[in-house]
Amino acid sequence: MNDQLKTDTDFVQESTPATEAGDYTEVSIGEFFRRIYQVTYSKTVGLIIILILTAYVLLGVLIPQASSGVWNDIQARENFLDAMQNRFRGLAALMNFLGLFNVFTSIGFMVVMGALTISILGCTTHRIPQLWQRYKHPRIQVSDRFFAAARYRGQVETAASDEQTIAVAKAKLKAARYRVLDGERNLVYADKFSWGGIGTVIAHLAFILIIAAYVITSLTGYEAVINIPAGGGKQIPVGAGTDYTLEATSFDASFDPETGRPTDYVSNLILRAGDQIVKEQQVRVNTPLNYGGFSFHQGSYGNALDITISSKNAEVFSGVVVQSWPGTWMGEAIVVGTVELPTLGLLVDVISPRSGVVHPALKAGQVMFVILQASDGAQLNQITVDHGQTGKIGDMSLTFDREGAYTGIMVRNDPGSIWMGIASILLVAGMMITFLCRPKRVWMRAQDGVLMIASPDKEDSGFRREFTELLSHAQTWFEPVRSKK
Amino acid sequence: MTTTTTTPAKSAVNVASFTTAFTIIAFVLVTAYLGMRMAITGHGPFSNQHEFAVAFTWGILAAYLVALWRYKVRMLALLVLPVAAGLLVYAFQMGTEVQSLVPALQDKLLLTIHVGFAVLSYGAACVSFGAAVLYLLHPVFKFKLSRETFDEIGYKAAVVTFPLMTIMILLGALWAQTAWGRYWGWDPKETAALVTWLVYGAFLHARIARGWRGTRSAVLLIVGFAAVMFAYFGNHFFGGLHSYG
Numbered sequence: 266m267n268d269q270l271k272t273d274t275d276f277v278q279e280s281t282p283a284t285e286a287g288d289y290t291e292v293s294i295g296e297f298f299r300r301i302y303q304v305t306y307s308k309t310v311g312l313i314i315i316l317i318l319t320a321y322v323l324l325g326v327l328i329p330q331a332s333s334g335v336w337n338d339i340q341a342r343e344n345f346l347d348a349m350q351n352r353f354r355g356l357a358a359l360m361n362f363l364g365l366f367n368v369f370t371s372i373g374f375m376v377v378m379g380a381l382t383i384s385i386l387g388c389t390t391h392r393i394p395q396l397w398q399r400y401k402h403p404r405i406q407v408s409d410r411f412f413a414a415a416r417y418r419g420q421v422e423t424a425a426s427d428e429q430t431i432a433v434a435k436a437k438l439k440a441a442r443y444r445v446l447d448g449e450r451n452l453v454y455a456d457k458f459s460w461g462g463i464g465t466v467i468a469h470l471a472f473i474l475i476i477a478a479y480v481i482t483s484l485t486g487y488e489a490v491i492n493i494p495a496g497g498g499k500q501i502p503v504g505a506g507t508d509y510t511l512e513a514t515s516f517d518a519s520f521d522p523e524t525g526r527p528t529d530y531v532s533n534l535i536l537r538a539g540d541q542i543v544k545e546q547q548v549r550v551n552t553p554l555n556y557g558g559f560s561f562h563q564g565s566y567g568n569a570l571d572i573t574i575s576s577k578n579a580e581v582f583s584g585v586v587v588q589s590w591p592g593t594w595m596g597e598a599i600v601v602g603t604v605e606l607p608t609l610g611l612l613v614d615v616i617s618p619r620s621g622v623v624h625p626a627l628k629a630g631q632v633m634f635v636i637l638q639a640s641d642g643a644q645l646n647q648i649t650v651d652h653g654q655t656g657k658i659g660d661m662s663l664t665f666d667r668e669g670a671y672t673g674i675m676v677r678n679d680p681g682s683i684w685m686g687i688a689s690i691l692l693v694a695g696m697m698i699t700f701l702c703r704p705k706r707v708w709m710r711a712q713d714g715v716l717m718i719a720s721p722d723k724e725d726s727g728f729r730r731e732f733t734e735l736l737s738h739a740q741t742w743f744e745p746v747r748s749k750k
Numbered sequence: 751m752t753t754t755t756t757t758p759a760k761s762a763v764n765v766a767s768f769t770t771a772f773t774i775i776a777f778v779l780v781t782a783y784l785g786m787r788m789a790i791t792g793h794g795p796f797s798n799q800h801e802f803a804v805a806f807t808w809g810i811l812a813a814y815l816v817a818l819w820r821y822k823v824r825m826l827a828l829l830v831l832p833v834a835a836g837l838l839v840y841a842f843q844m845g846t847e848v849q850s851l852v853p854a855l856q857d858k859l860l861l862t863i864h865v866g867f868a869v870l871s872y873g874a875a876c877v878s879f880g881a882a883v884l885y886l887l888h889p890v891f892k893f894k895l896s897r898e899t900f901d902e903i904g905y906k907a908a909v910v911t912f913p914l915m916t917i918m919i920l921l922g923a924l925w926a927q928t929a930w931g932r933y934w935g936w937d938p939k940e941t942a943a944l945v946t947w948l949v950y951g952a953f954l955h956a957r958i959a960r961g962w963r964g965t966r967s968a969v970l971l972i973v974g975f976a977a978v979m980f981a982y983f984g985n986h987f988f989g990g991l992h993s994y995g
Contacts, residue, residue: 308959315955319948326941326984369936479934488932521850528850550853551929562931563853677931685933689920696913726821726902 305387314381321377325368328360336367382476385469396462399704405446405454407708407719415708415719417729419736422715423743427451430711433742441735443707451711461702468695474688482681487559493532494569494585495670500537503559503676510537516566516672530563532672548674558678565589565673568600570615570632571666581606586615587671597624605639612637613663634663703728707735716743766824773818773827776834777811784808790848794862797851802865803841806982809873810834813907817877821903823895829880854929864921871914872978875950878907879975882968901963904971908957911974912950919943942981949974 292300304310329349335341349366350357364371412418423430431451438445443455487505495516503509512535519529534554536544546554554561567589574582586602593599598619603612614635618624627633630652636645648663650656655664705728710717718736722728784804787795795801814830817823855861881904888897922940923933934940953970956962962970 308955312952312956312960315948315952319945319952322941322945322948325936326938326945330936482932524849526850527852529856530853549856551857553928553931560931562929564930675931679932682927682933685923689923693913693917693920696916700909700913724898724902726906 302387302391305383306391307384308388311381311384311388314377314384318377318381321368321374324365328365328368330368331366333370336370378476382473385473389466389469392462393466396460396466399462400459403446403454403456403459403706405448406452407448409710409712411708411721412710412717412719415721416724417722417732418717418719419732419739420715420717421736421739421743423711424714425743427711427713430714430716430743431709434709434711434716434739437738437742438707438709448708448710453709455707455709457705458702459704459706461698461704464695464698464700464702466695467691468699471688471691471695474684474691478681478684478688480681481684482679485680487676487678489676490564490673491676492565492567492569492587492589492671492673493534494587495532495672497571497585497669499585503536505559505676505678507557507559508539509543509557509559511535511561511674512537513672513674516670518566518670530566530672532563532674534561534674536561558680560677562675562677563672564675567671567673568602568617568620569669569671570602570617571669572604572615572632573662573664573666574604574606574613575662575664576606576609577660581608582613585669585671588615588617589671589673591619595625598622599624599627607639610639611645612639612642632665634658636661705731707732769827770818770824773811773815773831777808777815780804780808780811780838787848791851793851793858794865796861796865796869797855798845798849800841800844800846802869802982803837803844805865805869806872807834807837807841809869809871810837810876811873812870813873813877813910814880817881817903817907820906821899823899823903825884825893825895826877826880826903829883830876833876833879857925857928860921860925860928864918864925867914867918867921871911871918872982874907874910874914875975875978878904878911878971881907882971882975885968886965886972901967904968905957908950908953908971908974912947912954915943915947915950919947939981939984942977942984946974946977946981949977 329352331342331345335345345366346357346361349360353360360366364373368374412420425433428451431453435445435447435453438453438455443457444459446454448454489504491501491503491511493499493501493511493513495513498512500510500512503511514533514535516532517529518527519531520526521528530550532548534546534548535542536546536554536556538557544554544556546552548554548561548563550563553563567587569585569587571585572582573580582604586604588600588602590601590603591598592601594616599616599622600619602615604615605612614637616627616633616635617631618627618629627649631649633647633649634656635647636658637643638645646658648656648658650663650665652665652668655662657663703725704722705720706722707718707720709719716739718732718739720728720732784795784801787801791797795805810830811834814826814834817826851861881900884893885897885900885904887893888900919940922943926935926940927933949970953962953967953974956970957967
């Protein structure tokens, strides 16, 4: 009886040869790969991998993660690890060894993602022939016992001949949009959405495409932040092998006067290719400038200072310095910008208090110039200068002309994003097919004035309702049977 | 004899009917409240924790009422309504004033549909949680309804939760691409949403492919809803790009 109720999947699984007990001596290369393949499409293995991935991602949420920028910068990474040492003490070294501070770029995470990809591929390639078999050559013939033991079953008495009964049933099933296939001895098989299983294939392949898109993004994507002084006409190279430059003609930050919450950040940007202006646009957080496969996003903003530096009465620098590096000095927050003077072999750090901070050594309207040796960073001298004034160190003149702002623009070029978009559409489509187009199967047999109806499908209240409805409709297909009394 | 046995049953039915009526009234009132806020602000009521908590409550009530209409199981209210009530209490602990949108949220269409899908998805997740807990409690309290009914409701609610959550995450990725130029940045909130998605994915995988039913299935649904709450309240301790106040 059980054989008659098995699903098509069971039939396919039965067709694979069983491993002989105690056969440990010789395994052919073909058998070896077949067994590996079996592991890849094992649903248990797939489930275990999903649970491991879930645990891994959860660790990435619970444990502080270093961004790729921090992790790739040796000094920043050391600072981060010092902070973790203070927080996790003796465990920090082990956690670092296990890659728990950079979970999403760790080797372990990559291995799990790789295993998941292989598992999905194995499941999908294993499932496609089964789905094709079920769609193209469904099991039609069933025994009489099937109608007595199927999960969903019922029967209708008819006064018509068995041939007439099955002909009516076929016509009604076709009218109800079932695919109807003839069996032997007044038997019909009918199904709906027999192709519905393709939904899981699409969804699984979409997931692999998502992983592939992420890999493309990671390997070929370009990402940089460029800080551009607002106003002043300075053109900053975009990089990435292009001749593009960006100029910010202005930057404005607006705030709600009552709550102080930011309401708008807007930069007026001019994009040039060589000397030609190719695009000019107001860029906001949700309104990037797009050109030539690149997108330019409003990322940050901050202080910038207009300064002039002369040496031996010759001007060596005149322009805007972006103060994009936060720091602390004498216990108070400061911001720092650096000017390179390659002709003199020097660096000049320009320091001012962070916005809103009252600094004990730097009054409002003051900046400090710190002269450093470019080769080793050794500090040579320093001077504090008021707004509009010039300070002198030896034969160097340092002038603080005026305060301004800079806008931080994120530059992106991501060949993976188009694949991510396609994968997203496929994922949703696959899910919709899976959940909305669930395959349904029904068998009917006319025998001795009775139409037997049955289905072995999985327990499901929706299908049970549909089956009950079908049974109830079937009562109306035929003339009422007169009592035999 | 007949009278004494039928009267308590009628009372029970009446009390239960009142419960449903009050739930419908609560749903209408929450809908009206959210509608008024939308009329004032011009965008979906999701710009801060207060609005999102009320919207989450709306999603739970909506999902519960749909489940009630579909399965006629009022007992779900025992688990689902306390969660909704708790969220409302939480909502009014947060600032209730109407606030302007911060620049990152100023895409009214994406804000409305991205968070809208989250609300619907989380609401369905709460119903699946309620059904799962009742399934586990069934042997203790001997409910009249069959244990399988709760198993079925939990599964069906998860089947609704998962695609809605998928769309929510994908819309978030689309928005991140527009706002920040990258569709995924391992921001704590989006990573927590991924954890939730993986738990429900594991549940469906276990259920459909491995035939998991009953206790194991119910436990996974409870873990899934715990992940939902973890992702939801994560704003308070995650930081990151989803901290809007």
